[in-house]
Amino acid sequence: MIMNERIIGQVKRINGPVIEVMGITDAEMFELVWVGREHLIGELIKLDKDSAVIQVYEDTTGIAPYDPVYGAGMQLSVELGPGMVGTIYDGIQRPLETIREISDIYIQRGISVPSLNRGKKWHFVPTVKEGDTVFGGMVLGTVRETENVLHKILVPPKDHGILESLVSEGDYTVEDVIAVLRMKDSQQKTLFLMQRWPIRVQRPTKKRLAMDIPLITGQRVIDTLFPVAKGGTVCIPGGFGTGKTMTQQALAKWCDADIIIYIGCGERGNEITDVLTEFPKLVDPRSGRSLMERTILIANTSNMPVSAREASIYTGITMAEYFRDQGYHVAVMADSTSRWAEALRELSGRMEEMPAEEGFPAYLPTRVAEFYERAGSMETLSSDQGSVTIIGAVSPPGGDFSEPVTQHTKRFIRCFWALDRNLANARHYPAISWLESYSEYLGDIESWWSEQVGQEWLADRTEIMELLHKEVRLQQVVKLVGPDALPDSQRFVLEVCTLFKNAFLQQNAYDKIDTFSTIQKQAKMLHIIVTYSRRGSEAIRKGATLIKLRKMKVYQDIAKMKFTIHNEDLSGLDKIEARLERSMDQLEALHV
Ligand SMILES: Nc1ncnc2c1ncn2[C@@H]1O[C@H](COP(=O)(O)OP(=O)(O)O)[C@@H](O)[C@H]1O
C-alpha cells in the first residue's frame, strides 16, 4: 500500500495533456506521476536517457516549466477489491460521486480520492487457514459485496508461500491486514482485501479455454443469427444514431454475464449523462434488484482531457480480468472505441509522432489487437473458469466502414454486428444487418444450443439464413422486372423473409415483453416461421395460391407472437404451431 513519492524531474514543455520532462533521475516506464505543486495525475509514457514524456489526466493550465514532477514508484494501476461494484468511475478509476461531493460541480484538479472506500467495513469469511500453502490467484475468503456479487479475495497473482497468519471471520476495511504470507525467500508479505494491478498489463491466467457457451443477450438477431461466445470479441460499427448505445445498453441489461463493465468512452456529454442517470434506475430482470449491483460504470466526463479516455479502456479491462480471475463471466462494453482511437491520435499528434492512415498513429492496430486479446475464456490461476467478453462499438465517420478503426478492429474480432443506416431509417431496430454481420462462434456454440433447445435449431437457422440471402437475389429481379414476373414459389420466399424480419428480427427495446426473449422463445418462434415457410412452399407446389397463404388466420398470430407470448409461458407458441400445422393440412387437402 505504500507509495514512494520522490522527485523524478522537472517540466520542460507543456502541450495540452502531454508534458515533456527534463532532468530525469530514476523513473520507470508507465510510472504513475504527479505534476506540479497541485499534484496533477499523470503517467510516464515515453522514457529516454534523461528526458521523458508524460500524459496528464487533468487540465494542465497553469503548469509551468521547472515545476517538479514526482514519481509514485509504481505503474498507473487500479485498486481491486470490494466496493467496485455499483460505482461510477472516471477513466483513471476515481469515483465520480465522491469527487463531486468534495468539489461541487467541477472536478477540482489534483484531487486525491481513493478508488475504494477506505472507511467502509466488509464482512470477510476466510476459506483457507493459517499454515496453508497458498499461491497467486488462490481464494483466501469471500466478501458479500452486493446481493448479486460474492467477491472472492484472491492472493495477488505473483505471490505464493505459507500463510503465517490469517484473520478470523469479521469486518475489515480494504486497508486492514487480513493475512501475512511467508514467501519462499522467507520474506513476509502482508495481504489486504484489496490489491493493485497496472492497467496496461494483462493479468495472468493458466490457459485459454475453448469458447463453447454463448453469451445470451435476449436479442433475437444476436442470439439466433450472430451469437457471441462467452469470452468472445464483438465489434458493433454504426453511424450516428443507428443504435450502438441502445444495443450496448440492452446487452448491459439483459446479457447473462455475472459482472458488467460499461465504459462510456468519450461519446457526447449528454449520452454519458443518460447512462449515469438511467443505469442506477434500471432493475435486473432476474434478481429484481438494481442493475448497478452487478455493474461498474466508467465515464469520461467532458471536462477531462483525452488522455483519460485513452486510459479508460485499460482501466475497464483490468477490472474485468480481476472478476474473471474470481471465476466470473464478465462482459465489457466500450462505447465507443472510435473516440478512444481519436484520443490516441490526438496524443500522438502532440508528441509529434509520424502519422499513418488518416492521422492515426502507426501503432493503432497493435493497440486495438492488445485490447481485444484481453478477452477470452480462461482457466484461472486457481483452476476455476472465467471469461471476459468484449463488445466494442465503433462509430465510423459518415458510417463508412472502410475507415481505419473499423477495418483494424475487424481483423481482431470474431463477431461483427454491422448497424445499417437504411434499417435504422426504416425504424427496423435493432438495425443489425443480416447480410453484412457475421459470427465465427457459431460452430463453437451450436452444440450448446442444440442441447438447450433441440436439434432442430441449427437446421432452422441455416434455412432462414439461406432464405435471407435468396431474397437479395430475388429483390434484384423484382427491381428489374417487377414482382409479377416471379412465380408464386419465389414470391413466397419474399413473403417469408418479410415475416421473419417483422416478426422476429425487429425487437422493440421499449416493449416490456419484446425487449428480451429467452432462447426457448427464440427457438420456437424461429421454428414456427420456418415451418410456415416449409409447409407453405409445399402447398404452393401442390397448387395453393399465395393469397391463401397470406390470408391464413394464424399468420396474424405469428406476426404478433413476439408481443403476445410471455417468456415465462410459451404454451401460446405451441398452440400457434399446432394451428399452423392444421391450417396447412386444410389448405393442402384442397389441392391433392
Ligand atoms: N432496439 C431498439 N428499439 C427501439 N428503438 C431503438 C433501438 N435501437 C435504437 N433505437 C432508436 O434509435 C435511437 C438512436 O440510437 P443510439 O443507440 O443512441 O444510436 P448511436 O449510439 O448509434 O448513435 C434511439 O434513441 C432509439 O430511438
Ligand SMILES: [Mg+2]
Ligand atoms: Mg451512442
